[in-house]
Amino acid sequence: MTELHRFDDTYGHTPVQKAFGQGDVYGIAYDAERAARQPIKLGMIGAGGVAQSKYFPAVARLRMIWEPIEITAFVEPRVDVADKVRTIYGGQHYTDVGGMLRDQALDGVLVLSPDALHAEHTLTCLDAGLPVLVEKPIARSLSDAARMCSASDTHDLPLMCVANKRYSPPYQRARKLIDDGKLGSLALFSGKFNLGYDYVDLLEAGTIHLFDLALYLMGAATRVSASGTQRHGHNTTGYPVDNVAMTLEFASGAVGSVISSASALSLKPWERVEVYGNHVWLSVEDQHTLIVYDGETEGAQSWTPIVPNTLFFDEEFGGYMGILENFAQVIRGVEAPRVTGWDGYRAYELLTAAQLSLARRTPVALPLEDADAADAEARVWLGRS
Numbered sequence: 001m002t003e004l005h006r007f008d009d010t011y012g013h014t015p016v017q018k019a020f021g022q023g024d025v026y027g028i029a030y031d032a033e034r035a036a037r038q039p040i041k042l043g044m045i046g047a048g049g050v051a052q053s054k055y056f057p058a059v060a061r062l063r064m065i066w067e068p069i070e071i072t073a074f075v076e077p078r079v080d081v082a083d084k085v086r087t088i089y090g091g092q093h094y095t096d097v098g099g100m101l102r103d104q105a106l107d108g109v110l111v112l113s114p115d116a117l118h119a120e121h122t123l124t125c126l127d128a129g130l131p132v133l134v135e136k137p138i139a140r141s142l143s144d145a146a147r148m149c150s151a152s153d154t155h156d157l158p159l160m161c162v163a164n165k166r167y168s169p170p171y172q173r174a175r176k177l178i179d180d181g182k183l184g185s186l187a188l189f190s191g192k193f194n195l196g197y198d199y200v201d202l203l204e205a206g207t208i209h210l211f212d213l214a215l216y217l218m219g220a221a222t223r224v225s226a227s228g229t230q231r232h233g234h235n236t237t238g239y240p241v242d243n244v245a246m247t248l249e250f251a252s253g254a255v256g257s258v259i260s261s262a263s264a265l266s267l268k269p270w271e272r273v274e275v276y277g278n279h280v281w282l283s284v285e286d287q288h289t290l291i292v293y294d295g296e297t298e299g300a301q302s303w304t305p306i307v308p309n310t311l312f313f314d315e316e317f318g319g320y321m322g323i324l325e326n327f328a329q330v331i332r333g334v335e336a337p338r339v340t341g342w343d344g345y346r347a348y349e350l351l352t353a354a355q356l357s358l359a360r361r362t363p364v365a366l367p368l369e370d371a372d373a374a375d376a377e378a379r380v381w382l383g384r385s
């Protein structure tokens, strides 16, 4: 059996040293390293669902463990939403981005507005000299995504695109096992995603997480072939397909498959990822449990969190605490971004290639050479040209 390394945490919750060494099971005791960090003031653009359910709770939990970050101001056009956010979480409210950037001395901005506004908001912040963490998908066109990444390069300012699952403890650990060579050379990726609710776009809203995970765990993709069906009409957004099956080829020579269903049930369960090496394979079950199978006759090894609920308690397992702390450390100049704007570009490029494959009914090679032409063809397929 492969000797798997031990970890010094309790799998995403209180560090072992705090819980047992310091009798601090909540992990609230003084943390000299974090407490000494430069305080970071963040602005937020868009204070809707993801802001309230993920970012404010993740920031609160980071502050609990001594990470000195705060959301000092937010932009939100809806007065009812803004009133709630100001009452519950505090912060100065603005109705326009320009006002917030003029008034506030910010260290960075979280762009959590609707997808179609990501490019405008990100470019405005980068032009104002501020690092940006933008939600996924990075944009709603490859050409916008390229402009955002180029602006970050030109200004030499960090642009991170949310790929929160990369920061989720089981996926991080899976990546570490792969990097440490525990699986040998990789041969196969398998991913499934059950969207299960019908008011968002199937590939852009959910499946893009799996595209990013495929790239994160397997490396660059060179080809995608997708088939789709509109079987149950589970799309209030009028998306052309409600179930998709895709095969992928990677530059390493590995292959993979991704399936995604909008007529599934979201909570039973949500997602599953498997990676196969040489007589060793691992699976991440619903973003909480990691299982490594490394012998035909021995038992499997697994890590399971104490509170295994990915949808409702996922400041940590959803990866939001991890990505926010990394963003703060990037702003301070003491860590490299573990996900960049260009990573967001490549995930969206893979998504666009899948759309082109669905439109053409043929495999599509990556990288896509002409972003404008790809965007135009994808828009026709979406019926949104």
Ligand SMILES: NC(=O)c1ccc[n+]([C@@H]2O[C@H](COP(=O)([O-])OP(=O)(O)OC[C@H]3O[C@@H](n4cnc5c(N)ncnc54)[C@H](O)[C@@H]3O)[C@@H](O)[C@H]2O)c1
Binding pocket: 045, 046, 047, 048, 049, 050, 051, 075, 076, 077, 078, 081, 112, 113, 114, 115, 117, 135, 136, 137, 162, 164, 205
């Ligand atoms: N990482 C994930 O798993 C995940 C999950 C959910 C949403 N998201 C992404 O987060 C983003 C926001 O999604 P959501 O579910 O919170 O949507 P939402 O509609 O609940 O929130 C968006 C908010 O932006 C506000 N807004 C609209 N126009 C604005 C403007 N010009 N300036 C500032 N704010 C404006 C809206 O009033 C709304 O409150 C989307 O890009 C979405 O894809 C990511």
